[in-house]
Amino acid sequence: MVRVELDGMKRVFKDGTFVGPISLTVEDGELLTMLGPSGSGKTTTLRMIAGFIQPLEGSIRFDGIDVQAVPPRERGIGMVFQSAALFPHMTVYQNIAFGPEMAGWSQSETVERVEELSEILRIQRLLMRRTNEVSGGEAQRVALARALALRPRLLLLDEPLSALDPQLRERLQMEIKEVQKTLGVTTIYVTHSQDEAFAISDRIAVLNEGVVVQIGEPQDLYDSPRSAFVARFLGSGNVFSGVVEESSGNTATVRVGGHLFRVTGSAPVGMEVSFTVKPEDVVLSTEVSVKGIRGRVLGVVPQTGSFRIKLSFEGQDVVVETNDDRLVEELLESTGITVSFSFSETNAHLLNHQV
Amino acid sequence: MEKRVKGHITERIGSLLVIVVPIVILLIFLVYPVIVVLIGGIISDPFTILVDTFSSQVTQRTLWFTLGQAGLSTLLSVLVGLPGAYFLTRFRFRGRSLLRALILVPFVLPPIVVVVGFLRVFGSGGLIDAALMTLLNASESVVNLSSGILGIVLAHVFYNIPLVILMVSASLERLSPEVEESAEILGASVTQKFVRIVAPQIKSSVAASSILIFMFCFMSFPIVLALGEGRLMTLEVQIWNAFRYFEYDEASILALTQVVITLALAYSYVKLTRTSDDGAVITSYMKTRELAELANRERILVAIYVASLMVLVAGPFIAIVQAAVFDPFAGEYTFRGFTNLLAPGTGGGLLPLLNSLSYSLLATILAVVLGLSLAYSHKSRVRAVPSLASSLTLLPLGVSAITVAYGLMLAITVPLGLNTNPWMVIVVAQTIIGLPFSTRAIEIALQNIDPEILDQADSLGASRLQRLLYVEFPLLAPGILVGAVFAFAMAIGEMSATLFIALPQNTTLSIAIYQFLGVRKFVEAGASALIVAAICFIAFLVIERFSETAQGGTP
Numbered sequence: 001m002v003r004v005e006l007d008g009m010k011r012v013f014k015d016g017t018f019v020g021p022i023s024l025t026v027e028d029g030e031l032l033t034m035l036g037p038s039g040s041g042k043t044t045t046l047r048m049i050a051g052f053i054q055p056l057e058g059s060i061r062f063d064g065i066d067v068q069a070v071p072p073r074e075r076g077i078g079m080v081f082q083s084a085a086l087f088p089h090m091t092v093y094q095n096i097a098f099g100p101e102m103a104g105w106s107q108s109e110t111v112e113r114v115e116e117l118s119e120i121l122r123i124q125r126l127l128m129r130r131t132n133e134v135s136g137g138e139a140q141r142v143a144l145a146r147a148l149a150l151r152p153r154l155l156l157l158d159e160p161l162s163a164l165d166p167q168l169r170e171r172l173q174m175e176i177k178e179v180q181k182t183l184g185v186t187t188i189y190v191t192h193s194q195d196e197a198f199a200i201s202d203r204i205a206v207l208n209e210g211v212v213v214q215i216g217e218p219q220d221l222y223d224s225p226r227s228a229f230v231a232r233f234l235g236s237g238n239v240f241s242g243v244v245e246e247s248s249g250n251t252a253t254v255r256v257g258g259h260l261f262r263v264t265g266s267a268p269v270g271m272e273v274s275f276t277v278k279p280e281d282v283v284l285s286t287e288v289s290v291k292g293i294r295g296r297v298l299g300v301v302p303q304t305g306s307f308r309i310k311l312s313f314e315g316q317d318v319v320v321e322t323n324d325d326r327l328v329e330e331l332l333e334s335t336g337i338t339v340s341f342s343f344s345e346t347n348a349h350l351l352n353h354q355v
Numbered sequence: 356m357e358k359r360v361k362g363h364i365t366e367r368i369g370s371l372l373v374i375v376v377p378i379v380i381l382l383i384f385l386v387y388p389v390i391v392v393l394i395g396g397i398i399s400d401p402f403t404i405l406v407d408t409f410s411s412q413v414t415q416r417t418l419w420f421t422l423g424q425a426g427l428s429t430l431l432s433v434l435v436g437l438p439g440a441y442f443l444t445r446f447r448f449r450g451r452s453l454l455r456a457l458i459l460v461p462f463v464l465p466p467i468v469v470v471v472g473f474l475r476v477f478g479s480g481g482l483i484d485a486a487l488m489t490l491l492n493a494s495e496s497v498v499n500l501s502s503g504i505l506g507i508v509l510a511h512v513f514y515n516i517p518l519v520i521l522m523v524s525a526s527l528e529r530l531s532p533e534v535e536e537s538a539e540i541l542g543a544s545v546t547q548k549f550v551r552i553v554a555p556q557i558k559s560s561v562a563a564s565s566i567l568i569f570m571f572c573f574m575s576f577p578i579v580l581a582l583g584e585g586r587l588m589t590l591e592v593q594i595w596n597a598f599r600y601f602e603y604d605e606a607s608i609l610a611l612t613q614v615v616i617t618l619a620l621a622y623s624y625v626k627l628t629r630t631s632d633d634g635a636v637i638t639s640y641m642k643t644r645e646l647a648e649l650a651n652r653e654r655i656l657v658a659i660y661v662a663s664l665m666v667l668v669a670g671p672f673i674a675i676v677q678a679a680v681f682d683p684f685a686g687e688y689t690f691r692g693f694t695n696l697l698a699p700g701t702g703g704g705l706l707p708l709l710n711s712l713s714y715s716l717l718a719t720i721l722a723v724v725l726g727l728s729l730a731y732s733h734k735s736r737v738r739a740v741p742s743l744a745s746s747l748t749l750l751p752l753g754v755s756a757i758t759v760a761y762g763l764m765l766a767i768t769v770p771l772g773l774n775t776n777p778w779m780v781i782v783v784a785q786t787i788i789g790l791p792f793s794t795r796a797i798e799i800a801l802q803n804i805d806p807e808i809l810d811q812a813d814s815l816g817a818s819r820l821q822r823l824l825y826v827e828f829p830l831l832a833p834g835i836l837v838g839a840v841f842a843f844a845m846a847i848g849e850m851s852a853t854l855f856i857a858l859p860q861n862t863t864l865s866i867a868i869y870q871f872l873g874v875r876k877f878v879e880a881g882a883s884a885l886i887v888a889a890i891c892f893i894a895f896l897v898i899e900r901f902s903e904t905a906q907g908g909t910p
Contacts, residue, residue: 052536073542085533089555098551099541143537150541 388762436519465848692882800834
């Protein structure tokens with residue numbers, strides 16, 4: 001379909017906030033997610049790609065051609081908003097047919113296209129309804145059909161599922177991914193939910209304070225976050241901060257409070273560093289030794305298929321994920337007890353010298 | 356035990372009285388007089404009077420002029436107001452909320468006060484004329500935009516632009532900008548976007564505001580009287596004229612004609628606003644654009660628009676200040692207008708000032724008492740009472756001030772022999788004309804009281820009276836204040852009915868302004884107008900301030 005390149009794109013707002021510089025490449029047929037907390041600039045970036053906002057610096061290229069002078073309607077894009085933004089005074093059919101109509105398609109072509117899309121998105125029975133007679137999930141399907149009607153080269157989705165309830169959201173995530181793969185349309189998806197990003201993306205670009213802090217495949221980001229922000233935001237992370245005591249080859253010893261941890265990575269001795277350990281890599285034990293690293297249990301929360309246990313350690317929270325029922329039972333019987341925890345050095349990674 | 360039951364009965368009688376008394380009062384002082392007027396027109400020999408009246412050239416001219424100027428004023432108001440509505444809804448800029456509030460100002464200004472400002476800006480020797488005279492080096496007046504049909508229409512447009520902006524921007528706010536962006540991405544041009552997306556959304560609010568504007572202009576009296584040079588008449592003016600020349604049959608038949616048309620308009624307005632709520636958008640959170648995002652060409656257009664809106668809307672308002680101290684004949688500044696306000700005797704301003712203040716004060720007290728009980732009857736569970744109460748309250752909006760005054764003269768003043776000093780009737784007329792507004796303000800406050808708070812008072816053992824005095828009234832206080840302020844502002848600015856009823860000793864400020872203008876005492880008119888305008892502006896500030904808190908402080 002189309003390969004999108006953003007090159008040093010930047011926009012400064014009147015109140016001093018800014019977005020960028022953002023450099024990013026979205027491959028042909030790829031589904032890339034821009035993930036970040038609210039205010040991180042993801043929607044602004046998306047709107048710059050759509051052409052609603054002009055960047056002050058940098059360039060946007062579609063298949064190598066600069067599109068900055070091209071108005072939104074000529075960029076060959078389809079867009080879906082969180083609010084669905086259906087045309088209120090039209091039926092579902094008229095909504096989907098709007099694009100083809102504007103483009104001057106023949107009646108039969110338009111009907112054919114609307115039928116095709118409504119079959120893919122399973123909204124045939126809604127076609128004659130008014131837009132205020134469809135539910136939130138249906139509205140998003142209609143909005144998607146409408147955005148795809150003109151066979152766009154690029155599909156932009158701005159938090160399309162954020163207003164829906166969790167179950168419906170999960171189902172629609174799968175459907176969007178399926179439709180996207182079937183049609184092979186290059187897609188940029190904006191969300192603030194890491195679950196959604198993991199469920200749907202080929203690649204994820206994590207944004208914070210207007211810049212891309214890390215980009216990669218979901219598993220990569222989860223396994224090796226490069227900064228404390230990414231680790232925390234993706235929920236992959238317990239982040240510990242301390243000082244390097246010893247370093248040899250690709251392992252280092254870091255002192256956190258009064259405790260020593262062995263971690264993977266290298267850094268000069270004496271440097272302040274951070275490292276992360278994923279919740280499922282922390283091992284808990286109720287046998288407390290004097291030398292072991294101890295934490296107090298703050299709470300146990302059941303998850304699907306596992307339990308999440310929160311410990312207090314040196315004034316910070318440590319999250320542990322386990323499916324050891326016997327251990328959980330013991331913890332539930334005596335809340336507030338002290339346990340010891342450990343992790344192997346191969347599961348602990350130094351972050352890029354960033355706090 | 357017995358005491359409790361007895362107390363219960365007195366409470367019930369009390370609450371029944373609260374509901375019944377205002378309805379009876381309105382039946383006596385509004386419905387009965389209006390019916391007397393309307394019936395008077397058809398009772399003796401309806402056919403002959405009808406033919407006589409409508410075959411006369413004067414009536415025909417009046418009718419066409421009334422419809423024509425109302426139509427033209429409506430069209431222009433909508434055309435000028437629409438871009439403003441769009442601009443206010445879609446753009447974010449410094450002073451936006453201030454501008455939004457200021458746009459309401461013409462709303463609270465009495466028409467006769469507007470006329471003073473209007474003459475100063477657009478009239479002969481006015482600001483525009485003076486500027487052109489200097490520019491062209493002319494010694495005589497170059498343009499006079501304030502007289503004749505042009506002046507009347509311009510003044511009406513000034514008056515009604517705010518209405519269009521308010522009503523249309525309210526409906527635009529329900530259309531998410533994302534909907535427009537979706538259309539844009541799908542290839543709609545600016546025109547297509549307007550025709551297919553924006554127009555259907557604002558259609559009903561444009562229609563509703565058009566009907567209201569048409570109705571206001573159709574019943575226009577002070578503006579036409581002051582700017583029409585005696586030859587241009589609306590139906591309202593001709594009714595007044597007919598009454599003055601003892602043509603009671605003609606006056607009645609004209610009033611009947613007018614009522615039929617205005618009630619039809621009012622009915623279609625109510626119909627329209629009831630059915631137009633079905634286009635609800637699924638979700639729409641407001642997004643606004645920065646002015647800086649506009650292209651240069653668009654920015655110039657916006658600047659021109661805002662500038663001309665300023666001249667048309669803010670100009671007359673500011674000009675009132677100048678009119679109060681500038682004598683256009685002598686070409687000098689003077690405080691003569693204000694000293695005249697303190698001068699007793701004929702031609703002096705003291706009597707009108709005192710009359711205005713005392714009548715308005717009395718009307719305000721009456722309006723609050725009536726408004727409170729009417730607001731309660733709207734909540735009554737007795738069948739047909741709420742709808743009867745609300746139609747009675749809204750009736751003065753559909754029946755013109757002149758008709759109300761004519762009715763009061765015919766049915767109350769003359770039979771009761773009050774015509775030697777009809778000050779009480781003036782107060783009644785001013786009360787009735789302001790009643791829709793003051794009642795509405797109190798009603799809104801009453802609706803906003805959380806019923807659970809009242810239940811709480813009940814459960815703590817408060818009697819109905821205690822609950823009313825210690826819980827409901829304090830909560831209602833801001834609403835009552837707003838209602839009172841509305842009543843006062845409406846009463847002090849009221850000119851039509853007052854002019855109709857008043858004898859020379861009953862002259863109010865509004866009438867004085869009209870009379871000063873008639874004898875070309877512009878400074879005196881200006882000073883009086885400034886006083887009234889200041890009172891209305893303060894009223895506006897109070898209303899702005901307290902209607903927000905009364906509605907729970909919506910930002």
